[in-house]
Amino acid sequence: MHKIITFAIPCYNSAADMDHGITSILEGSDFAEDVEIVIVDDGSQDETAAKADEWAQRYPSIIRAVHQENGGHGIAVLTGIREAQGTYYKVVDSDDWLDGSALATMLSILRGFEERGMQVDLFISNYVYEKVYENKRTTISYRGALPRKKVFTWDKIGYFRPDQNLLMHSLTYRTEVVRAANLPLPAHTFYVDNIYAYVPLPLCKTMYYADIDLYRYFIGREGQSVNEATMIRRLDQQFRITRIMMHAYHLYQDVPESRLASYMMGYFTMMMAVCSVFSKLSGDEANKAESKKLWAELKEYDERMYRHARGGILGIGTNLPTKAGEKTSIALYRAASKIFKFN
Known part of the structure; x- marks a missing residue:
């Protein structure tokens, strides 16, 4: 049938x-x-x-x-x-x-x-x-x-x-x-x-x-993939997925529907922000360095996408400089998580 x-x-x-x-x-x-x-x-x-x-x-x-x-x-x-x-x-x-x-x-x-x-x-x-x-x-x-x-x-x-x-x-x-x-x-x-x-x-x-x-x-099981501790432990995989998404499209060239391109840009920016904030949550300098490398790679790949991602509220809020900035970025993430129920 x-x-x-x-x-x-x-x-x-x-x-x-x-x-x-x-x-x-x-x-x-x-x-x-x-x-x-x-x-x-x-x-x-x-x-x-x-x-x-x-x-x-x-x-x-x-x-x-x-x-x-x-x-x-x-x-x-x-x-x-x-x-x-x-x-x-x-x-x-x-x-x-x-x-x-x-x-x-x-x-x-x-x-x-x-x-x-x-x-x-x-x-x-x-x-x-x-x-x-x-x-x-x-x-x-x-x-x-x-x-x-x-x-x-x-x-x-x-x-x-x-x-x-x-x-x-x-x-x-x-x-x-x-x-x-x-x-x-x-x-x-x-x-x-x-x-x-x-x-x-x-x-x-x-x-x-x-x-x-x-x-x-x-949602909510210990060890689940969206559990915060698990996400920190698997941050290398988050970087891998975000890179694949980055290289899937030059959004403003490849996607002719402007509203779709804007939506996809917002989604991709969220992925970049997750990499930024979880690298800070990890406390691991290697993860922080990998996050910076990812942003540099985006800038080289597509500067317009980089400007939209890095210059928006999410990009700025999750990449505040200095130790105090790191703490503020983490605090902003935790507040957003409570409001929007991310995990």
């Missing part, structure tokens, strides 16, 4: 978590035959592979299990893209889940497009930070930034607040579009979701925003 959408679930040692997300898709879609779930077992050492095969055996017309040597989250995402049979493609991390009623709404919209012989390149929906250990949740919506209930182009978008960046959780690409992006996702590297949410955007010519709280993002 034709598949309207493929949900890819990258799994590495996910046996304890994966059932919830898989069940949420099955039940939210009412076990629909036009939905596909591809479980990508990324060389797991626990019971993930066996559980993936069990799910595929129970629902062979909906679920497929793919096994590969360990390559990291990005390689698992690429495998999902390669294997996808659906018109649309969405990544659901193995410890996250989808809201049932929101998923039903999403599928109704996508099916409606196909019935009318149309497609969109990008379907956008809200996501919710589920801070389970704190019994709190924070919803990230795009009200005010995106038109609702209509197909639109980039010239119709508005201003995105710092907490409104389009993240992997909010994006469902048309499969052929994300394939055409040839995503440069490195192996064994965290934070590849930033590349996923950045590089394909200029290829997306038509969008639709559904104001539904679809994706439930589990």
